[in-house]
Amino acid sequence: MIPPDTKALGEQVLRETDPYRVIGEHLADVVRDADFADLYASDGRPAVSPALLALVTLFQFTENIPDRQAAHQVVVRIDWKFALHLPLGDCGFDFSDLSHFRHRLVQHHDERRVFELVLRKIEALGLVRRRGKQRTDSLAVLGFVRQLSRLELVFETLRDVVQAWEHADPGGVPPGLRARYLESRLDYRMSAAEQEAEMHQIGREGYELLAAVDDPTVVGAPPIEVVAVLRAVWAQRYRQEGGQVQVRADEPDAPARIVSPHDPTVRAGKKRGTAWHGDKVHVTEAQGAEGNFLTDVTTANASSGDGEALPTIRAHLAQQDLLPREHVVDAGYISGKQLAESQALGIDLVGPPLADTSRTAFKIADFAIDRTARVAICPTGQRSVKWSPRTERDGSAAVNIQFAAAACAHCRLRAPCTTSQTGRSLQLSEHYDRLQARRAEADTPAFHDRLRWRAGIEATLSELVRAHGLRRHRYRGEAKRDHENLLKGAACNLKRLTRAFIRRNARATDDGLHADRTIHATQCARSAHTV
Numbered sequence: 297m298i299p300p301d302t303k304a305l306g307e308q309v310l311r312e313t314d315p316y317r318v319i320g321e322h323l324a325d326v327v328r329d330a331d332f333a334d335l336y337a338s339d340g341r342p343a344v345s346p347a348l349l350a351l352v353t354l355f356q357f358t359e360n361i362p363d364r365q366a367a368h369q370v371v372v373r374i375d376w377k378f379a380l381h382l383p384l385g386d387c388g389f390d391f392s393d394l395s396h397f398r399h400r401l402v403q404h405h406d407e408r409r410v411f412e413l414v415l416r417k418i419e420a421l422g423l424v425r426r427r428g429k430q431r432t433d434s435l436a437v438l439g440f441v442r443q444l445s446r447l448e449l450v451f452e453t454l455r456d457v458v459q460a461w462e463h464a465d466p467g468g469v470p471p472g473l474r475a476r477y478l479e480s481r482l483d484y485r486m487s488a489a490e491q492e493a494e495m496h497q498i499g500r501e502g503y504e505l506l507a508a509v510d511d512p513t514v515v516g517a518p519p520i521e522v523v524a525v526l527r528a529v530w531a532q533r534y535r536q537e538g539g540q541v542q543v544r545a546d547e548p549d550a551p552a553r554i555v556s557p558h559d560p561t562v563r564a565g566k567k568r569g570t571a572w573h574g575d576k577v578h579v580t581e582a583q584g585a586e587g588n589f590l591t592d593v594t595t596a597n598a599s600s601g602d603g604e605a606l607p608t609i610r611a612h613l614a615q616q617d618l619l620p621r622e623h624v625v626d627a628g629y630i631s632g633k634q635l636a637e638s639q640a641l642g643i644d645l646v647g648p649p650l651a652d653t654s655r656t657a658f659k660i661a662d663f664a665i666d667r668t669a670r671v672a673i674c675p676t677g678q679r680s681v682k683w684s685p686r687t688e689r690d691g692s693a694a695v696n697i698q699f700a701a702a703a704c705a706h707c708r709l710r711a712p713c714t715t716s717q718t719g720r721s722l723q724l725s726e727h728y729d730r731l732q733a734r735r736a737e738a739d740t741p742a743f744h745d746r747l748r749w750r751a752g753i754e755a756t757l758s759e760l761v762r763a764h765g766l767r768r769h770r771y772r773g774e775a776k777r778d779h780e781n782l783l784k785g786a787a788c789n790l791k792r793l794t795r796a797f798i799r800r801n802a803r804a805t806d807d808g809l810h811a812d813r814t815i816h817a818t819q820c821a822r823s824a825h826t827v
Contacts, residue, residue: 299384301383302381306375309374312801315795317375320381327413329347334404335401335404348380352394358763398776401779402779408782411782414793415616417793418584423793425582428584429624430613431750432623436565436574436576436598447491454502454505457525458474458518459478460518461516461522464518499533502530505518529554550564559772562598572598573598574769576597576600576602583749586800591618592609595778606634610638619643622643624646625750626647627648631649631690631731658709658720661732665697672722679699680699682698683696693726699719699720704716704719
């Protein structure tokens with residue numbers, strides 16, 4: 297209930313279409329204290345209302361402001377007090393309570409709770425239909441880390457270990473390590489030869505520290521969390537041969553490559569020539585009766601393919617009983633396996649498949665394939681000699697089809713078909729026929745019409761970036777980043793929900809005016825008839 301003093305002043309200074317007035321009058325129950333009861337103990341000092349903290353967090357991400365400023369707005373802004381049902385004289389709370397609230401959710405592995413509570417309210421109001429139409433696209437999000445050179449990476453990694461060791465056991469850090477990594481910094485004016493020598497020196501000191509940690513006779517060691525990061529970085533950047541430290545020339549695989557010790561779960565991503573360090577965020581949006589609403593926000597490894605996130609997205613939607621009837625995506629999400637898995641759940645996955653990328657003039661479609669007879673016939677009539685079952689990286693069943701080397705060697709079409717000395721080979725997935733059917737369908741005007749709706753997700757991604765700061769992370773740690781992205785999605789949904797209420801109220805007012813005019817006209821007609 298809105299306190300009388302706040303209600304009187306709010307109704308005087310806030311328009312009926314003010315978003316915060318709409319929230320205070322109609323949507324303040326989107327989160328309640330009972331929704332967070334399992335996260336708090338029943339005894340001890342009373343906590344700040346979790347529903348209040350959740351709403352303030354949503355307002356904070358709606359306006360894209362930090363904790364300290366959000367806590368200040370609770371004290372000074374009439375519209376926030378009206379929406380939060382606080383008296384005018386309420387002095388608010390300490391800004392650190394917002395951080396503690398988020399930390400509590402992350403500690404309980406419940407990062408999705410606030411997002412799902414807002415989504416549940418949207419469902420309850422009938423604004424999102426089950427088995428409706430949804431669309432998904434991804435966005436590159438930058439981690440809260442600085443891009444480091446390989447020298448900076450190893451130096452900062454070892455410095456973090458020494459710093460954590462100093463904090464845990466001030467007397468246990470060797471003086472040499474303290475002076476080198478805590479009391480000095482890298483000299484960025486070094487030559488290439490000096491940088492290489494520095495890389496080897498840091499590598500040797502890192503291995504010495506790891507050897508000391510592994511020695512049971514050594515007393516005192518840095519925390520195991522930073523030591524684990526040190527081991528991983530050294531395994532990726534160094535190797536020991538004959539007691540000598542060697543710097544690896546090869547670059548570690550992107551999915552596992554640590555790019556910063558300050559947030560070891562941040563990964564390097566690259567798409568269409570754009571490289572970044574951070575995450576890839578997949579946003580799913582449903583077509584609703586009063587506009588579009590976000591049904592899922594999934595954070596994935598920056599180096600992962602778009603299609604790899606679809607099983608997780610479907611699992612999240614299934615938990616909310618919001619699996620779509622039609623799921624519209626772009627080409628990055630389409631594969632034979634994803635088409636099959638979506639179809640098994642009753643989902644029509646709509647998107648343009650990638651073209652056959654075989655590097656030869658003759659594609660798989662140019663070969664006659666008889667699965668029953670386990671044989672393939674090439675364009676010149678040669679029959680395959682081997683049909684070997686195999687399993688692809690995504691777990692799909694496939695076969696490797698091999699043609700005879702002798703037959704290919706004397707073939708008139710050998711040059712445009714294959715350069716292999718062992719003859720032409722084909723890799724045929726169990727989903728190939730389904731993918732080929734989609735490729736044929738993708739060329740039809742009807743399919744282009746179905747796909748046209750997908751473009752609208754770009755506007756949603758732009759809104760999340762411009763209004764809610766989705767392009768850059770504020771926090772470090774995988775769980776915190778996931779939670780941050782979900783809070784931004786929830787704030788966007790709450791904003792859209794208030795707009796839906798405003799539109800509904802406007803229509804109701806227009807309908808009421810129309811009804812009044814109709815009644816008045818009828819009464820006038822009757823009076824004229826009586827006269």
